Amino acid sequence: MNFELSPDQKLLVDTAAAFARKQSPVSRLRELRADPVGWQKATWKQMGELGWLAMLFPEELGGFGASFVDLCLVIEQLGATLVPEPIVPSVVLAGLPLLRVGSDAQKQRWLAPLAAGDVSLALAWAERDGRYDAASVTTRAERAGAGWRLTGEKVFVLNGHAADALLVSARTSGGPRDREGVTLWLVEPSAPGVTVQPIQTMDGHHAAMVRFDGVELGDDARVGALGGGVAEVERALDDGAAASCSEGAGMMQTVLAMTTEYLRTREQFGVKIGSFQALQHRAVDMFVECELAKSMALLAAIRTDGDDADERRSAVSWAKAQLGESGRYVTQQATQLHGGVGVTDEHDVGLYFKRMQVLSSLYGDDEHHIARLGRLPSFTRDL
Amino acid sequence: MDLSFTPAQTAFRDEVRAWIREAMPPHLAEKAAVDAHFEMSEVMEWHRVLHAKGWVAPNWPKEWGGPGLDVTERFILTEELELAGAPQLSPFGLAMVGPLLLQFGSEAQKQRFLPKILSGDEKWCQGYSEPNAGSDLASLKLRADDDGNGGFVLNGQKTWTTYAQYADWIFVLARTDGSAKKQEGISFLLVDMKSPGLTVKPFLTTGGTPAFCETFFENVAVPGDNLVGPLNGGWTLAKALLGHERTLIAHVGHSARALLRLKRIAQSAQKDGKPLLDDPVFRAKIARLEVRFRSLQTTNYRVVAGAQLGNAPGPESSILKIRGSETLQHLMELTMEAMGHDALAWFNPPGVVPPIEQWVASGFNYTRATTIYGGANEIQRNVIAKLILGLPSR
Numbered sequence: 001m002n003f004e005l006s007p008d009q010k011l012l013v014d015t016a017a018a019f020a021r022k023q024s025p026v027s028r029l030r031e032l033r034a035d036p037v038g039w040q041k042a043t044w045k046q047m048g049e050l051g052w053l054a055m056l057f058p059e060e061l062g063g064f065g066a067s068f069v070d071l072c073l074v075i076e077q078l079g080a081t082l083v084p085e086p087i088v089p090s091v092v093l094a095g096l097p098l099l100r101v102g103s104d105a106q107k108q109r110w111l112a113p114l115a116a117g118d119v120s121l122a123l124a125w126a127e128r129d130g131r132y133d134a135a136s137v138t139t140r141a142e143r144a145g146a147g148w149r150l151t152g153e154k155v156f157v158l159n160g161h162a163a164d165a166l167l168v169s170a171r172t173s174g175g176p177r178d179r180e181g182v183t184l185w186l187v188e189p190s191a192p193g194v195t196v197q198p199i200q201t202m203d204g205h206h207a208a209m210v211r212f213d214g215v216e217l218g219d220d221a222r223v224g225a226l227g228g229g230v231a232e233v234e235r236a237l238d239d240g241a242a243a244s245c246s247e248g249a250g251m252m253q254t255v256l257a258m259t260t261e262y263l264r265t266r267e268q269f270g271v272k273i274g275s276f277q278a279l280q281h282r283a284v285d286m287f288v289e290c291e292l293a294k295s296m297a298l299l300a301a302i303r304t305d306g307d308d309a310d311e312r313r314s315a316v317s318w319a320k321a322q323l324g325e326s327g328r329y330v331t332q333q334a335t336q337l338h339g340g341v342g343v344t345d346e347h348d349v350g351l352y353f354k355r356m357q358v359l360s361s362l363y364g365d366d367e368h369h370i371a372r373l374g375r376l377p378s379f380t381r382d383l
Numbered sequence: 384m385d386l387s388f389t390p391a392q393t394a395f396r397d398e399v400r401a402w403i404r405e406a407m408p409p410h411l412a413e414k415a416a417v418d419a420h421f422e423m424s425e426v427m428e429w430h431r432v433l434h435a436k437g438w439v440a441p442n443w444p445k446e447w448g449g450p451g452l453d454v455t456e457r458f459i460l461t462e463e464l465e466l467a468g469a470p471q472l473s474p475f476g477l478a479m480v481g482p483l484l485l486q487f488g489s490e491a492q493k494q495r496f497l498p499k500i501l502s503g504d505e506k507w508c509q510g511y512s513e514p515n516a517g518s519d520l521a522s523l524k525l526r527a528d529d530d531g532n533g534g535f536v537l538n539g540q541k542t543w544t545t546y547a548q549y550a551d552w553i554f555v556l557a558r559t560d561g562s563a564k565k566q567e568g569i570s571f572l573l574v575d576m577k578s579p580g581l582t583v584k585p586f587l588t589t590g591g592t593p594a595f596c597e598t599f600f601e602n603v604a605v606p607g608d609n610l611v612g613p614l615n616g617g618w619t620l621a622k623a624l625l626g627h628e629r630t631l632i633a634h635v636g637h638s639a640r641a642l643l644r645l646k647r648i649a650q651s652a653q654k655d656g657k658p659l660l661d662d663p664v665f666r667a668k669i670a671r672l673e674v675r676f677r678s679l680q681t682t683n684y685r686v687v688a689g690a691q692l693g694n695a696p697g698p699e700s701s702i703l704k705i706r707g708s709e710t711l712q713h714l715m716e717l718t719m720e721a722m723g724h725d726a727l728a729w730f731n732p733p734g735v736v737p738p739i740e741q742w743v744a745s746g747f748n749y750t751r752a753t754t755i756y757g758g759a760n761e762i763q764r765n766v767i768a769k770l771i772l773g774l775p776s777r
């Protein structure tokens with residue numbers, strides 16, 4: 001057992017922390033909320049140059065074969081200041097499935113420029129009424145001559161409003177909730193028949209509802225095996241969940257620091273409010289939740305690097321459920337302990353509160369992960 | 384970063400597990416299987432088994448009979464013993480006064496006391512708390528007056544003294560200078576329980592088992608040789624104990640066992656003709672608790688891994704007592720819920736209710752103490768607020 005950072009990891013963390021502090025303090029997200037894209041190409045390019053967009057890719061694609069843990073260390077630091085660039089949607093949700101099952105040509109076409117920060121990607125998997133079920137797919141890809149025709153609608157596609165390519169799950173056989181028969185496709189938003197409707201989300205980020213009206217696709221747009229898409233999307237959502245746990249852990253550290261600082265300085269009744277024991281104990285419970293969530297984020301990241309799928313799934317679900325519980329507690333109490341200023345749009349605490357609410361529902365909320373845990377083999381092991 | 388135990392550590396775990404299975408006498412194993420209360424004679428029987436194996440005092444140095452295990456091995460040993468439901472050894476000699484003597488005792492004191500703590504020939508209890516000095520321990524009043532010959536005369540009372548009714552010795556914090564500031568007039572003394580004037584009155588706990596006592600001192604004579612550390616320097620010793628073996632304070636082995644037991648009980652309990660475990664609502668309750676347990680366990684692993692590297696305990700180690708005790712309480716509560724009215728039986732003659740039902744309610748009740756003893760959780764929170772979060776005092 002070892003939770004120490006290697007010298008390389010320390011460097012990575014320091015670089016990411018300095019980047020977040022200097023180039024993207026929370027004020028940047030605050031300003032970009034009004035921007036139709038919500039993030040900036042120049043910053044994205046910089047992230048590419050820093051190597052963060054290709055960490056897990058092999059060398060020939062511009063990467064350096066780092067671990068998922070390494071990536072999560074960066075994500076945690078960027079979470080601390082709410083950096084809005086779409087690393088998780090591009091790299092984790094869309095990039096990693098492409099890396100795992102894409103063809104060489106597809107990887108060259110999309111992952112190499114992603115590595116450089118020249119393009120961004122998105123995974124279009126969720127559908128209305130599908131909740132968190134990756135198999136709940138009614139979007140269809142039907143044979144049309146030598147190619148395929150794509151029809152349907154995807155909702156809340158993270159970075160869907162800005163992505164250069166969408167990785168889309170669509171049914172090639174089977175009924176609406178069958179696990180078999182879903183296939184992944186690479187679709188460019190400029191293709192005829194694609195309608196991207198940008199939307200704003202409560203955390204100041206942007207996403208899209210995407211409609212496909214008979215979009216023509218060649219067979220070279222297919223990603224991975226015919227009918228094998230659900231497992232890939234589920235894996236991507238697990239990876240996204242694990243990454244969100246690190247992002248959340250980074251956010252919680254900031255929120256705790258912000259709150260204890262406020263408790264040390266704000267005065268009422270002639271004393272610092274941090275001297276009130278009721279508030280001290282609340283702050284300690286926030287600290288406890290921060291540490292627990294951090295432990296679980298580490299565990300999920302470590303297990304994501306491992307080979308054991310059951311261990312990975314349980315760790316991700318433990319971590320995501322813990323994030324839900326801890327993240328809510330920490331951000332809600334932070335708001336409470338700030339008093340009125342905590343519910344003004346001017347104060348940063350609200351930005352963290354909202355982003356945490358978004359994170360806790362993305363990739364399955366705690367309810368979803370708790371239910372899944374009950375179905376995993378590890379739940380009944382040794383009984 | 385790596386969360387796995389090394390092959391050597393895993394082999395050690397296997398060794399411990401196999402050894403416990405083999406070494407635990409059948410009548411103890413039978414009780415362990417249903418989490419029954421162990422009599423002191425049974426605890427001491429297990430003490431001697433562990434002693435023979437060399438594992439009774441995992442954190443003692445080799446020269447005094449410790450096994451020479453590193454911090455991770457000690458953690459594994461404890462986790463496995465807890466997981467097996469083995470009798471929990473009395474901590475007062477092995478984990479409290481022993482380590483304090485090693486750190487602060489004179490050579491003669493070490494020679495006199497340590498071997499008998501190790502062998503179990505002498506049992507110890509801890510005389511800190513008093514009726515009016517609990518969380519505010521430094522306000523203790525047990526008086527130790529100079530007897531004019533270099534010794535002391537003790538007058539006053541201790542309370543909640545666990546196992547005083549079985550103990551041969553008690554270590555006490557006593558006031559040796561009534562005029563000094565609260566913390567500065569306290570000394571650490573070793574007192575023979577057979578001393579004239581020392582009496583013990585046991586309480587029954589809400590768990591229905593005898594554990595703690597009131598301990599009264601009436602002109603109890605204590606030789607000067609039984610002072611540990613400097614005169615009026617007892618508070619330093621009391622505080623030193625707090626830092627010992629942080630890695631074990633969460634008792635994750637107990638929680639791991641309680642979680643497994645909860646699932647097993649839910650599997651055999653029936654609801655609407657089906658195992659309760661198959662009820663999605665109840666399953667979700669267990670899963671939620673398992674998440675809390677896993678986050679505690681993983682945090683504990685972080686602390687063990689840090690200690691193994693020789694790092695000073697990080698801030699995360701301070702949450703282990705709070706979260707460990709609360710997790711165990713939650714697990715006991717849900718176990719009660721899983722059993723429904725089958726959990727309500729209370730100390731019936733053997734055979735009246737199944738053995739598993741005999742002890743659940745007792746354990747559930749006794750577990751309420753875990754958030755009180757060893758520094759109540761409110762006090763833990765006060766300390767974290769001040770030392771880690773840097774919040775102001777009034």
Ligand SMILES: Cc1cc2nc3c(=O)[nH]c(=O)nc-3n(C[C@H](O)[C@H](O)[C@H](O)COP(=O)(O)OP(=O)(O)OC[C@H]3O[C@@H](n4cnc5c(N)ncnc54)[C@H](O)[C@@H]3O)c2cc1C
Pocket residue numbers: 508509510511512513514516517518519542543544545546594595752755756757758759760761762765
């Ligand atoms: C099962 C068991 C075994 C024990 N064994 C021993 C033993 O062997 N030897 C021994 O010396 N002692 C023993 N104790 C005593 C134990 O250490 C004390 O119970 C503990 O220190 C609390 O003291 P108290 O009971 O006087 O409660 P109090 O200190 O009176 O506390 C009452 C309540 O007030 C809270 N409180 C007190 N001060 C504060 C504060 N500043 N801020 C916020 N809340 C506060 C407490 O947290 C608690 O909830 C044992 C206790 C138990 C339950």
